[in-house]
Amino acid sequence: MKIAAWVILIALSAVSTVVRSTSPEDELVFGQTFMADSMNATDGSNGWALVSHGIAQNLFTVSQEGEIVPQVAEKVSRVSSNEFKIHIKPNIKFSDGTPVTAADVAKALQTANEQNPNAQSSLGSIEAEPLDDNTVHVVSEDPTHIPESVLAEWAWPIFKVNDEGGYVFTGPYQVDEFADGEHIKLSPNEYYPGHEKSLPAVSDADGIQGRSFPVGYTNMAVYNLCNASSPIQDIRVRQALDVAISREEMSESLAGGNPTRSFFPAETPFFYEPAEPAEPTEPAELLDAAGWTLDPETGKRTNSEGEDLELRVVAYPHRPGLPVLAGVIEETLRSLGIKVNVKVTGDDWDETQKIIDDGDFDILLWAQHSLPAGDPLWFLNAFFGSGNAKNMGCYNSVIYRGRDA
Ligand SMILES: *[C@@H]1O[C@H](CO)[C@@H](O)[C@H](O)[C@H]1NC(C)=O
Numbered sequence: 544m545k546i547a548a549w550v551i552l553i554a555l556s557a558v559s560t561v562v563r564s565t566s567p568e569d570e571l572v573f574g575q576t577f578m579a580d581s582m583n584a585t586d587g588s589n590g591w592a593l594v595s596h597g598i599a600q601n602l603f604t605v606s607q608e609g610e611i612v613p614q615v616a617e618k619v620s621r622v623s624s625n626e627f628k629i630h631i632k633p634n635i636k637f638s639d640g641t642p643v644t645a646a647d648v649a650k651a652l653q654t655a656n657e658q659n660p661n662a663q664s665s666l667g668s669i670e671a672e673p674l675d676d677n678t679v680h681v682v683s684e685d686p687t688h689i690p691e692s693v694l695a696e697w698a699w700p701i702f703k704v705n706d707e708g709g710y711v712f713t714g715p716y717q718v719d720e721f722a723d724g725e726h727i728k729l730s731p732n733e734y735y736p737g738h739e740k741s742l743p744a745v746s747d748a749d750g751i752q753g754r755s756f757p758v759g760y761t762n763m764a765v766y767n768l769c770n771a772s773s774p775i776q777d778i779r780v781r782q783a784l785d786v787a788i789s790r791e792e793m794s795e796s797l798a799g800g801n802p803t804r805s806f807f808p809a810e811t812p813f814f815y816e817p818a819e820p821a822e823p824t825e826p827a828e829l830l831d832a833a834g835w836t837l838d839p840e841t842g843k844r845t846n847s848e849g850e851d852l853e854l855r856v857v858a859y860p861h862r863p864g865l866p867v868l869a870g871v872i873e874e875t876l877r878s879l880g881i882k883v884n885v886k887v888t889g890d891d892w893d894e895t896q897k898i899i900d901d902g903d904f905d906i907l908l909w910a911q912h913s914l915p916a917g918d919p920l921w922f923l924n925a926f927f928g929s930g931n932a933k934n935m936g937c938y939n940s941v942i943y944r945g946r947d948a
Pocket residue numbers: 583584585586587658659
């Protein structure tokens with residue numbers, strides 16, 4: 544496995560992290576498969592990455608027990624379904640020692656909302672204003688039943704841009720050196736409560752002990768319904784793939800995880816496992832019915848115009864399991880006579896983003912923490928809300944819209 548880049552002195556990470564060495568004495572080197580590509584907290588998924596590196600924090604987060612807990616905020620009071628007040632913790636500071644004020648928080652939220660479509664999925668557009676030193680007043684276009692969870696979404700890190708244009712945050716570590724795509728050097732943020740305990744607790748250990756624990760990531764395949772001429776538009780083709788591609792085989796190929804049809808992990812209240820089709824129609828029959836018949840000579844499926852049934856499968860390398868899953872899918876589809884074109888993108892996320900933006904795929908493999916903020920609304924909205932930031936396959940269902948109504 545190729546590690547994209549190194550992060551130095553990071554104690555906590557949500558992603559699989561590899562400890563490379565423990566020398567020199569007071570330095571830990573961690574490898575990560577995904578890193579912030581700049582300090583710009585509102586650009587793309589940097590908010591997520593900066594929090595996972597231990598640099599940034601949100602107003603709220605989700606605890607190990609799955610509870611939504613305060614971080615930079617103390618609490619939220621709801622005024623109405625579209626209006627709430629955020630009360631900031633007293634004495635909380637940025638890593639440059641300046642206090643976190645309501646004006647800073649309002650600015651961070653407003654900027655994220657204006658610059659990052661991922662910070663619009665749950666609330667639409669917002670107006671955030673400081674009321675006094677410690678209180679921010681927010682009015683949102685869309686209603687929310689649970690602002691704490693929305694503010695725990697990864698697209699809302701709390702930051703301040705200083706007079707030199709540099710970004711400062713409130714997390715346990717501050718950035719000493721940022722080498723884009725290579726490494727980030729961090730040191731403890733002395734204004735973070737309990738900072739004196741953070742690194743020694745890890746580095747005092749004799750050597751380093753690794754521990755693995757289950758995480759709530761879901762690997763998904765997104766079918767591209769945006770392209771009117773893609774063969775995947777035909778529901779019988781999608782049904783054939785649904786029956787043919789074995790979730791068990793995929794899970795075995797990763798030596799981990801559980802085969803599932805649920806968006807949300809089994810240990811959460813939102814777990815829902817629909818039954819497998821009892822007597823599924825054979826994939827070959829479904830493809831025949833869709834007009835893609837097998838040419839016994841070539842072993843390929845073609846339509847009446849003689850065109851090959853061809854599907855493009857795209858996987859990105861930052862979640863190393865995805866290219867493995869692409870291989871399993873490729874083999875399954877080939878055995879059905881489907882021509883498969885697998886593309887594993889490179890380390891530069893722009894390449895993957897361009898493929899998504901251009902709709903240049905039939906099946907996109909995607910790894911997602913579907914409950915990052917403890918409540919399912921963000922995931923459902925962002926991935927299935929018509930026109931929303933992460934609805935990459937143009938999903939547009941009356942069933943989902945019925946939920947909105
Ligand atoms: C940060 O990223 C956002 C979103 O891409 C962009 O609109 C903004 O101009 C960037 N800010 C800076 C200082 O580069």
